[in-house]
Amino acid sequence: MVMSKGAYLFEEAAKLGLNKFQLGGKGFGLVEMSRLGVPVPPGIVITTEMCREYYKNNRELPSGLWEHVVTLINELEEKTGKKFGDPSNPLLVSVRSGAPYSMPGMMDTILNLGINDKVAEGIAKLTGDERFAYDTYRRFIQMFGKIVMKLHGEEFEKIIEEIKNKYNVKYDTEVPTEGWKETVEKFKEYIYKNAGIALPQDPYKQLKLAIKAVFDSWWNPRAMEYRRHYKISDELCTAVNIVTMVFGNMGEGSGTGVFFTRNPSTGVKELYGEWLENAQGEDIVAGVRTPSPINELKIKMPKVYEQLEEVAEKLERHFRDMQDIEFTIERGKLYILQTRNGKRTPQAAVKIAVDMAEEGLITPEEAVLRVDPNQIIYLLHRQIDPSVKEKIKPVAKGLPASPGAAVGKVVFSVDECVESARRGENVILVRPETTPEDIAGILAASGVLTSRGGMTSHAAVVTRGLGKPCVVGAESLEIDLENQIFKASERTIKRGDIITIDGGDGTVYMGNIPTVEPQLTREAEKLLSWADKIREMGIRTNADTPEAAKRAREMGAEGIGLTRTERMFNAPDRLAFVQSMILADSKEERQRYLNKIKEFQKSDLKEIFRVMQGYPVTIRLLDIPLHEFLPKLEELLPEIERLRITDPTNPMLKEKEKILKRVMELKEHNPMMGQRGVRLALVHSEIYEMQVAAILEACAELMEEGYEVKVEIMMPQVSEAEEFRRAREIIDKAAYEVKKRYDSLPDYKVGTMIETPRGALTAGKIARYADFLSFGTNDLTQATWAFSRDDAEAKFLGHYLRNRIIERDPFETLDKDGVGKLIEWAVNEARKIKPYINIGVCGEHGGDPESIDFFFNVGIDYVSASPYRIPIAKLAAAQASLKKVKQYRSTI
C-alpha cells in the first residue's frame, strides 16, 4: 500500500484506490464518481486517518498536513483557473465532514469558504449580482460563526429576522441586496463582540480553522449520541472534503436538489426526490422551504433530468445499491455533489434487496445480507385498523415520511419526550421541524409529527432510519410551542392529549385509534424464504399463552423454546388458590389447592400444545420464589398497623397478620439469588410434581384426541449437576405416576436452563443427566456482572451507558467478553460429554441479531425469540451462516 499523504485530489485518490474507511462515505462517493466520469466539482479529501492523528495529537493538525493541503489548493486553483482570495476570480470551496458510515446532519459543513469583504465585492462585480454576492457572504459568515467560532446559531437567525422586519418581507428570497449587506455587517459586529476576534479575512486562515472544526465535530454530543444508537465505533473518525463551490442560487436556471434512485419509502424503482430553484443545498436539508418534487424538473429542465436518469443508472450499477444523490445546477450545468447508499424504510430495504436480486444486480445471499435484521421489526409495525380508518376523518394531513401507526401523548419538548418515554409512556414528538439537536427526543418518541419540511427533511430521514412512524410537512398545523398546544381543523390539541399518526399516508387523528398487526409483503416473504434456506440455526419462540404461540407459528417459529409457567400461577382467576396453597396449614390442605391449580395449568397447556401441532414445546417449571405470589410487605405493614389502631377486632386483622407472618418467613434479601427454581423444587417438590403432572396429563389427553405432542420439561436455576440429577428424579417419578394412569404418554425430555455462572462452568457434568440445555441469558448476564436487572437500569446502568463506561446494554446485546466466554465454555464442555446434545438460548438475546451471530458461531442449535422477533431472528441466523462462509472463504 502507498503511504498515506493524508490529503488527495479526487482523481489521485481514485488512482490509489483508497476506500470508504479512509475517505469517508462522502469523499469515497466523490472520488468514485470522478472516476466514472460523473460531473463532480474538483476537490480534495483529507483522510479519516488525519482525524485520528488530530485527536492523538491533542487536537493539533498532524505535521505536514496543512502544507500539503495548501499545495493541493494550488492545484485546484490551476484546474479551475480561479484563485483563493482573488477578488477578480475567486475560488470558493465547501468544507464538509464525511464519516465512513453516513451520519446525516450529525457533523458540520461550511459552504462558500474563501469569501471575504474584498471577494464579496469581486463576486458582485463578476456576476453582476450584488445580492447574490452578499447572500453568499452572509451564509458563509453564519456557518463559520456557528461552527468554527462556536457562537449561538439563534443569534444569527435573530439578526435575519430583524432585517426581514425592517424590509417587511417574509422569506429569505425576498430580502433585498441592501438587507444582505446590512446582515453581513451585523454578523461581523456580533462575531467581534462575542468571539473577541474579528471574522478572519484570509481564506487560508478560514480553511485551517474550518478543517479543525470539522474534525472537532466528530465528538459533538449529537454525533456521539447517534454513534451510540447505531453502534458506530468512535475510532472511525471523519474525513474532510474540500470541494469547489458551485451555486444553485444564481437565479433561474440554477437550483439544487436531492433524489433517490428508488423510492426510499416504498422501494419502488423511480427517481424520487425534491429540488428547489435558485437555492443552495442547505435550504433543502434544513426543511425550511418546501421544495418541489423531482419530476417537475423533467418539465422545467428536461435535459438535466435526462442527465440525472443516466447518472442514477450508472451509480446504481456501480455501487450495486440504491443511491441518495445531491446535485446542483449552476446556470444550466449539472454537478453531482454527493452520492451514497440511500437510507430507506425497512419496507423499502426489503423490496429493493429482493427486487435487485430478481433484477440480477445482486445475489439472493447478498439480498439477505442487505437488510438489517433489526429493521425487519418495522415491517411488522402496527397499522391503523382499516375498517376503523374508513369511518374516521383525520384532523390533519402531511407527507408520509416513515410508515407505521403510532399512538401517544402529545409532547413538544425533547426533554419531556425523553422523560415520558423513560416512564414507559408512548409519546408523539410534535415540532414545527426537527434539527440534529432533537435526536434524543426522536429516539425516545413513538412517532414524530412536524408542520414543515419535506420527505428529505431531518425528521423524515432520521425516523426512516429508525423505522419509526413519522408525518412531516403537515402545514395546516398551527404549533404554539410557548403554550404547548397546536391547532388543527379548528380543534386545539394540548400537551398530553392522545393522538394517532399514520406514517404510511401522512394522516393525523385525535385520540387512540385502534391498530392491527400488519401482514408481511411479498418481498418480505421472499427474503425470509431465502433466509430459511440459508440459515442453519433453529428458530423457536418464547410464548406463555396460546395467543403468543399462534402468532409465533404464523411468523414461522419451529417450536417453543420457553413457556414460562408463572402466568399459570398468578393469573387473576388462580392467584387466590396459589396464595391459599402457600398459606396452607396442613399437607392435605396444600395438596387440595395444588390439585385445583393443576387443573388450571392443564387447560392452559392443552391450548398451547394444540396450537403447536407437534412442534416441540419447552416448558419451564416454576422459576420465581413463592413470596412473589403473596402481597407486598410495603402494603401489608401499613394496613395492619392501621387495623391495629383503628379496628383491632376486625377479623381481617388476624388474616392479614397470618399472611404477614408467612411473608416474613419467605422474605429474601436478594430474591434473584434466593430460593427459586431448582432450589425450591428440591425443598418443596410437591409444587413441581403438580406441574409435571399437569404437563403430562395435558399431553396424554391430547394424544388420546389424536393430537401430536412433543414436550420438553425444563428446570431453571441449576448450578450443580447433583441439583439437576435430583430434580430429574422428582420429574421422572412424577411422570411415572402419570404414566400409570394413561395409555399414551409422549417421550418427554428433561433439560435445564444454564443461567448461573456455575451452571455454565459445570455444564459438562450437568449435560450427563440432561436431554437438552438452554441458556437463560438474562439471568446469566445478571449473575455474571452481579448486576440486578431490576435495580441496574434505574440506578447505574443508564449512567454507565450515557457515560460510555460500557458500550452496550448487556441485557440487550450479549456481552461476549464475559457472558459469552461462559457460554462458549459451557457448550464445549457439554459437547465433550454429549456431542449431539440439543443446546438453545431462550433469553432476550435470542432475538438480537448481533447476539444471534455469536450464538451461531459458538455452536448453539437454536434460539428462542418473542413472536414478533422471529423474522429478525431468521434473517440474523441466515446472515450469521453467510458471514461464517465468507470468513471461511477469506482464510483459504
Place this chain on the structure above:
Amino acid sequence: MVMSKGAYLFEEAAKLGLNKFQLGGKGFGLVEMSRLGVPVPPGIVITTEMCREYYKNNRELPSGLWEHVVTLINELEEKTGKKFGDPSNPLLVSVRSGAPYSMPGMMDTILNLGINDKVAEGIAKLTGDERFAYDTYRRFIQMFGKIVMKLHGEEFEKIIEEIKNKYNVKYDTEVPTEGWKETVEKFKEYIYKNAGIALPQDPYKQLKLAIKAVFDSWWNPRAMEYRRHYKISDELCTAVNIVTMVFGNMGEGSGTGVFFTRNPSTGVKELYGEWLENAQGEDIVAGVRTPSPINELKIKMPKVYEQLEEVAEKLERHFRDMQDIEFTIERGKLYILQTRNGKRTPQAAVKIAVDMAEEGLITPEEAVLRVDPNQIIYLLHRQIDPSVKEKIKPVAKGLPASPGAAVGKVVFSVDECVESARRGENVILVRPETTPEDIAGILAASGVLTSRGGMTSHAAVVTRGLGKPCVVGAESLEIDLENQIFKASERTIKRGDIITIDGGDGTVYMGNIPTVEPQLTREAEKLLSWADKIREMGIRTNADTPEAAKRAREMGAEGIGLTRTERMFNAPDRLAFVQSMILADSKEERQRYLNKIKEFQKSDLKEIFRVMQGYPVTIRLLDIPLHEFLPKLEELLPEIERLRITDPTNPMLKEKEKILKRVMELKEHNPMMGQRGVRLALVHSEIYEMQVAAILEACAELMEEGYEVKVEIMMPQVSEAEEFRRAREIIDKAAYEVKKRYDSLPDYKVGTMIETPRGALTAGKIARYADFLSFGTNDLTQATWAFSRDDAEAKFLGHYLRNRIIERDPFETLDKDGVGKLIEWAVNEARKIKPYINIGVCGEHGGDPESIDFFFNVGIDYVSASPYRIPIAKLAAAQASLKKVKQYRSTI
C-alpha cells in the same frame, strides 16, 4: 499386585503387604503387629473392596467370599485348636468394623460370636465358671440383637434393669449366675417376639449375618454424619475383622485396657490410659464403669506393664506416630487387640509432632504436615481469666477431657442443642454420658459436660478430636434428665442457665466467667517457625479495627489484606452524620457532612496504620449500598402509618416521611447486585473522594510524625476494566488534591477486588489498570452460584448439605469446580498482562486450609485471614508448599 481374594489371615495379609485402604485401620494395625511379633490373637480381615462390592451387589456378599471366609475359619480352628460351635472347645470370635480412617464408635462390633446354648454350657464346664459363660452369652445376644437383628438396644437394658431389681443389685458385676441365665432366656424371648425369628444357634449363620451387619453399618446415620464432618469419602468403605476372642473378664488376673503411647491431651511422653480388671473392652469405651489409671497396672501386674512399655516403644517406632492401643489380659497373658494412630488434642498434636521431630523420629517437614491446620485454632481456645479463676470456686470438678474454656446455656437434649446452636447460641451439652447417637449434639455444642466416663470415654474421645472443651466424669453432678436440671454443690442448675466449663482442669462454674486469649506454647511457636520457613505464600489479615490489627500482628500477619471501611460509616457515633449526608438536600450540605465523616475515618485509619508499622495495609473503599445506612422499611412504614392516624401534626411525621421517600428511592430488589462499590463510586464519587482523602491524609500526617506507612487502596465490585479505569481516575485525582497539601505522601497503590464472575473473566483487561488484584471469594461464590448468602443458609443451603446435594458449604471451602475455575482463569489472564502483579485472596476462604492449598497451586501471592486464623493459614500454606514438592517428586 496379587489379585485380592477378599479375605486373609493376618499373616497372609502381612506377607502380601496390603495397605490401610484395603485392610482398614484396625485390620492394618493387627496385620502389622502380627508381622512385628507383637502378641495379637489370630484372626482374619475382609477387605474394604468386599464392602464396596457388597454395595454394588445390592447388599449381597460378593460371590465366593463366604466360601473363602469359611476356609479361613477352618484354618483359624487349626491354629487355635478350637472349633466353631464345638461345646467341648469352642472358638469364639469378635466381628469388628474397621475403616481406613478411624471413626471411633461410629460403626458396629459384635463380640463373643460363636456362642449358643450348647457352647454356653460347654464354656461353663470348661472354665468351671458358669456365671462367666452366661455373662458372655448375654453380651453376645445383646449385641447381636441390636446390631444384626436391628432391635432397640434400650429394651435389652430394660431387661437387665429388671433382673438387677429382682436380685436387688446395682452393678452388672454383682448379678449372680442365675440372673444372667434368666437374662439370656428373656433376651431370646424378646428377640423371637420382636424379630419374628429365633436367635440363630449356628455359628456360621451368626457370622454371615454379622459380616453383613458390619458392612451395613457404613451407611448408618451416625457414620454418615461423622464422615460429612470429617470430610471422609463415602467410597472408602469398611473392612471386617474377625478375631479370636480373648477374655478380660475371667476374674482376677484378667482385665482389659486402652492406653496412648503419649498423653493425648498434653502430648507429654508417658503411657497414658486406663484399665478395668475383670472386664471386656466394651466396658471401657462405653464409659459405664470408671476405670483405673494405667499406672496402677504397674503395681498390680508389673510384668504385663513392662510388656506394654515394650510394645508402645516398638509400635511408635514402627508407625512413627503416637499410638492408641487396646489390650486384654486373659489370665495373665497379654493380647494386643488394636493399635492405631491416637487421636489427640490440638495441643498434643503440636507437641507430639515437634517432640518427635526433635527426637529425630520424623523431620520438621513431616512435623508440619502432621498437624491439621484446622486444629490449630483450638490452641487459641480461650481460657478462663487466671486472675478471676483464683477468686472463684467451681461448683463441680471432673476429668480434664479436652482443654479450653466454654461458656454457654445448659441443654440436656441433642435436638435442643442442635436447634440452639442453629440460632447462634452457645450451649453446653450436659449428659450423664454420651453415646455415638449424640454426635450431632456434640458437634453443635460449645462444650460438653458428663457425670460419668473416663478420659477415653466417648465424650472425651470425640471432643478431643473436635478440639472442643469437655469435662467428663464429674461424678458429683446429679443429672435429672426428666426435669431438665442438675444439682451440684447443693445448687440446682436449670436448662437454660449459663455455666462455664474448663476442659483444661475439669472445673465447672456457674455463670459466664470471663475468659482470655491464650498464648501459643513453645512447641506451637516452633512448629509455626518451621512453617514460616517452608511456606511461599504471604499471610495477611482481615482487620477493620486497631484491636484486630494488633492481634493479627501478634499472630504474625505480614500486613492487612482487607480493611472494610463500613464500620467507619456505621459506628454509633457517626451513623447520624452518614444519614444526614445521604438525606442532604444540597451539595454543600452533603459536603459538610462528608467532611465530618472524613475526620472520623482519618483517626480510625491512623490507629490502624500505627499498629501495622509499615506493613502493607489494604483498604477497601465503601462496598455496601447507601440504603443500608438508613432505617429499615419494615420499621418506618408502620411508624409513619401510626403517626398519620394518631398524631398527624407531629413534626416527626414529616421527618420520617422524608426519610421514607429517600429509602424508597434507594430501595433495591437485590441489593447484593445493586448500586454498591464501584457502581456507587462512579455515580456518587464524592463519598469515595472523601475516603481517599481520609486515607492519604492519615498517611501523610503519620509520615510527618515519622511513621512508616504502606497503603493499598482497593475498589470493590469491579466487573469491567473501564469501570475500574474510571474509578482509578477518581482515586488518583482525589490523591492529587491531597498531595498538594502535604509534604510527604506514600506511593499508594490502587487495585481492585475480583468478586464478580465477569471481573474474573475479564481480569486480564482489568489488570492493565490495576497495581494489585484481590479475590473477594465470598461475593464471587455468591454470584457464581447465584446463591444469596443471606438467604441460602436458612432457605436451602442447609437442606443441600444435609441431603448431600452438595458435599461442602461453598462459603466455607472454596468450590474448585466452579469458583475455582474462574479464579484460575483470572490469575492466568492477569499474569499474561502483568506477570508480577500481586494477587491476593481476602474472602473467608483465605483462612480455610483446603482452599489455601488451592490458592497456592493456582499462583496466588498471599491470603488474608481473620486474625485468629493466621496460624492456620501459615500452617496450611506451608503444607501446600510441601505437598507440591511431594507431588513434583512423585512425577520425576
